[in-house]
Amino acid sequence: xxxxxxxxxxxxxxxxxxxxYLVDDIEGMLPEDLRGVxxxxxxxxxxxxxxxxxxxLDGDGLIHRLSFADEGVRHTTRFVDSLKSREESKAGRxxxxxxxxxxxxxxxxxxxxxxxxxxxxxxxxxxxxxAFGEQTLPVELDPETLEAKDDFDFGGRxxxxxxxxxxxxxxxxxxxLIVFGIAFSSRPTxxxxxxxxxxxxxxxxxxxxETHYSLHDFNLSxxxxxxxxxxxxxxxxxxxxxxxxxxxxxxWRPEMGSKLLIVPRGPDSxxxxxxxxxxxxxxxxxxxxxxxxxxxxDLIEIDEPIYRHYQVLPELFVDAPAAxxxxxxxxxxxxxxxxxxxxxxxxxxxxxxxxxxxxxxNYDRFWMLGMSHxxxxxxxxxxxxxxxxxxxxxxVDLYRPDEGRLLGGQPACVERPGKEPLIIVQxxxxxxxxxxxxxxxGLNLERGPLARIPLRHWIHPSFHTHFDPASTL
Numbered sequence: 001x002x003x004x005x006x007x008x009x010x011x012x013x014x015x016x017x018x019x020x021y022l023v024d025d026i027e028g029m030l031p032e033d034l035r036g037v038x039x040x041x042x043x044x045x046x047x048x049x050x051x052x053x054x055x056x057l058d059g060d061g062l063i064h065r066l067s068f069a070d071e072g073v074r075h076t077t078r079f080v081d082s083l084k085s086r087e088e089s090k091a092g093r094x095x096x097x098x099x100x101x102x103x104x105x106x107x108x109x110x111x112x113x114x115x116x117x118x119x120x121x122x123x124x125x126x127x128x129x130x131a132f133g134e135q136t137l138p139v140e141l142d143p144e145t146l147e148a149k150d151d152f153d154f155g156g157r158x159x160x161x162x163x164x165x166x167x168x169x170x171x172x173x174x175x176x177l178i179v180f181g182i183a184f185s186s187r188p189t190x191x192x193x194x195x196x197x198x199x200x201x202x203x204x205x206x207x208x209x210e211t212h213y214s215l216h217d218f219n220l221s222x223x224x225x226x227x228x229x230x231x232x233x234x235x236x237x238x239x240x241x242x243x244x245x246x247x248x249x250x251x252w253r254p255e256m257g258s259k260l261l262i263v264p265r266g267p268d269s270x271x272x273x274x275x276x277x278x279x280x281x282x283x284x285x286x287x288x289x290x291x292x293x294x295x296x297x298d299l300i301e302i303d304e305p306i307y308r309h310y311q312v313l314p315e316l317f318v319d320a321p322a323a324x325x326x327x328x329x330x331x332x333x334x335x336x337x338x339x340x341x342x343x344x345x346x347x348x349x350x351x352x353x354x355x356x357x358x359x360x361x362n363y364d365r366f367w368m369l370g371m372s373h374x375x376x377x378x379x380x381x382x383x384x385x386x387x388x389x390x391x392x393x394x395x396v397d398l399y400r401p402d403e404g405r406l407l408g409g410q411p412a413c414v415e416r417p418g419k420e421p422l423i424i425v426q427x428x429x430x431x432x433x434x435x436x437x438x439x440x441x442g443l444n445l446e447r448g449p450l451a452r453i454p455l456r457h458w459i460h461p462s463f464h465t466h467f468d469p470a471s472t473l
Contacts, residue, residue: 002377002378006430007406011460017456023453024454025454026073026452027452029451031450033416034068036467037066037067037468038064038065038067040064040412041132042062043058043062045079054101054312054313055100055247055311057099058099061079061117063077063078065077082148097115097243098245100247102248114136116136122464122466124466135163136164137159165215165217167216173222175196176195176197178194181193184212188213211233213230214234217282217283218285219286220288223264224290226263228261229260230258230305232253232281234250259274260275261274275330275335278301281303281304282301288360294329294330298327299325299328301326316379316381318380320374323348324342325342325366325368326340327390328340347370351464353411353412353413365390368411369385372384386398412467414442423442426459436455439453
């Protein structure tokens with residue numbers, strides 16, 4: 001079997017470094033108007049006391065902060081000081097069951113849910129910095145030092161057992177933080193939360209689900225929240241058994257088909273409804289908006305759930321499934337799908353992003369990571385940044401680093417009024433254990449890096465990122 005990522009072994013089982021320093025020897029030229037802070041969150045610390053995690057989702061959250069200011073470029077890294085991290089550091093070994101790794105005597109929060117490693121995403125919000133994991137309250141961090149403060153409980157309106165997902169959205173018109181969570185009980189329930197920082201109000205709604213759907217992300221338009229109900233089902237009784245991880249407890253049931261659950265926003269906005277879509281899986285959404293009586297929903301459809309391809313570390317994506325960006329147009333009067341448009345690009349794309357100004361609005365361009373060797377059997381990883389356009393679906397603009405180098409972290413968009421957006425992404429050389437951030441022209445990725453920012457320490461590939469143009473710390 002071909003190994004398309006021969007250095008992938010070096011990407012997981014090492015001790016990440018916490019540090020803060022000004023970066024020297026930047027290659028190329030940073031745009032003069034690049035100001036703000038890039039944040040990333042992702043799993044690190046995959047081993048303790050001879051134990052190793054099996055799954056990419058298992059490691060403790062590590063935050064990266066890359067600031068662009070008058071003093072220069074500063075890189076800061078710090079582990080999220082979660083309850084799980086504190087207690088396991090004190091014990092010197094793994095204590096809690098992880099998403100993909102269970103073991104004899106492992107612990108659960110209140111004996112019913114995972115103790116989150118808080119390793120998925122990070123968002124500036126209302127002057128705060130929030131790190132998110134699955135099914136738990138986010139952790140508030142100092143936006144400069146990354147020091148953990150406390151769990152963010154939405155003004156005291158949620159508590160430690162309130163389910164909160166790892167993919168919030170910020171409404172660009174209202175500044176509200178919108179997020180969901182699922183209570184996996186005998187009657188599975190989807191909760192939606194709309195938190196307004198101006199008056200500390202929290203609008204909370206609940207929706208009964210027919211079964212225990214596993215949901216990771218959702219889409220947001222001005223009038224709707226949209227959830228992809230793919231038939232990846234959690235067997236909650238199996239999970240509550242001794243030593244069974246989430247991965248041990250998930251069942252893929254394609255015969256059930258897939259649906260979009262569309263939840264109107266606002267107190268008098270109508271009832272939720274469902275529409276049938278292609279029988280595939282969706283991990284991440286791209287964007288959504290309303291136009292001419294239609295709801296447009298853009299997402300990445302995958303032939304099967306991607307989670308099994310995150311294990312066993314470091315043998316990843318050996319038979320990675322095909323996936324493509326897809327647009328569904330839903331007529332709001334008839335509540336039916338009237339059009340489906342798919343891109344030809346199918347190299348297992350993931351971690352899509354749009355500019356902040358395009359969230360919830362009619363837009364054209366978006367970016368993702370992809371795998372150049374998707375299709376053939378063999379270990380592989382993300383090794384290209386892809387830019388696509390709804391108005392010109394035939395054009396594929398991409399950046400691919402030198403052979404042997406890999407890419408990590410969702411492409412982060414930097415908006416510059418009147419100029420092309422910039423894209424920031426992690427570039428990794430596993431064989432030599434070197435890492436950079438590369439800055440790309442978002443409208444011409446093929447041009448290659450405008451600048452390459454070298455790091456002192458070897459890093460793990462991150463998950464989700466955010467660029468905050470308001471911060472210049």
